[in-house]
Amino acid sequence: MESVQTLSSPSEWRDYYALTKPRVMSLVVFTGLCGLLAAPGHINPVLGFTAVLCIALGAGGAGALNQWWEADLDARMKRTAKRPLPLGRMPRANARDFGVALSVASVLIMDVAVNTISAVILAISILYYAIVYTIWLKPRTPQNIVIGGGAGAFPPLIGWIAVTGHITWMPVLLFAIIFMWTPPHFWALALFVQSDYAKAGVPMMPVVKGQAVTRRQILAYAVVLFLVSLAPWWAGGTGAIYGIAALVLSGLFVALCLPVAVRRAGEGDRMKPEKRLFGYSVLYLFALFTALVADRLILGPGLVA
Amino acid sequence: MTPEEMEALKRARRGRNVALGLLLLGLIVLFYAITIVKFGHH
Structure with a gap:
């Protein structure tokens, strides 16, 4: 009309x-x-x-x-x-x-x-x-x-x-978790909307450095995220509820990044592993932070202080 | 401007005004609550 x-x-x-x-x-x-x-x-x-x-x-x-x-x-x-x-x-x-x-x-x-x-x-x-x-x-x-x-x-x-x-290391670690989470989360998305960014002239990683580098970096950040997400537990800032949740959730995150990292997508690829990783990455953040709060509310400050 | 466009404009403006009114009302309640809490501490 x-x-x-x-x-x-x-x-x-x-x-x-x-x-x-x-x-x-x-x-x-x-x-x-x-x-x-x-x-x-x-x-x-x-x-x-x-x-x-x-x-x-x-x-x-x-x-x-x-x-x-x-x-x-x-x-x-x-x-x-x-x-x-x-x-x-x-x-x-x-x-x-x-x-x-x-x-x-x-x-x-x-x-x-x-x-x-x-x-x-x-x-x-x-x-x-x-x-x-x-x-x-x-x-x-x-x-x-x-x-x-x-x-x-x-x-x-x-x-x-x-x-x-006041600022202590625990909130800084929470900052670091999301900081490390964002690149694999967003690059997974960028891999399947690649053409759009290219058209708009934004120097997104897949456009500038190519798929191979992007996929490798997704995995690299996921591995760092794995370590950073466990740091609050290792450092004694949280209890086992968070620790075990972080271990499972981050382990699965790395596992979903592996196929994305080794794959090469050709023309007309349906990009299923990338879409799965992107979908999981959102769930991951919600679950991890829920575990953090549950840990605090259930185990209380007395056990971890 | 046709009568239909005029009507759409009025409807949109009314909607924005209601939203702004609710926002201001919310802020009034919020500041009232903050004030009560702050005075309660001292």
């Missing part, structure tokens, strides 16, 4: 909601909440809720800024072409202002309600994602996902520090 148009129907609240990348946010809220619940000490439930809300608002703001900056890029990829800005559902500046407003509000509320160090780290994570990753490094290096993963790794760290008020 209607073709591509620059002025689309008027923007609805759903368009602003879509700017916050709700699906990414669900993982952010979950890992942030897990960091908060697994941390030693207590936080008032209202303030704990506020901390998670601020982490979510900050992630939403960063997501909106990302979409503001990448509107042209998103329009060239099938996966992102239906986002509000490529569809012309609002003026581009509105996305920028919305992103800035959410980001600033989240940091200020965190500072007032929780503590300053959480607010500072939240601010760093937003700037890191919106500027260091989106504007600076994503268009420049095939290691962009490794760097971008850093932004996604902040929520459990912030959740933990919202409770304790």
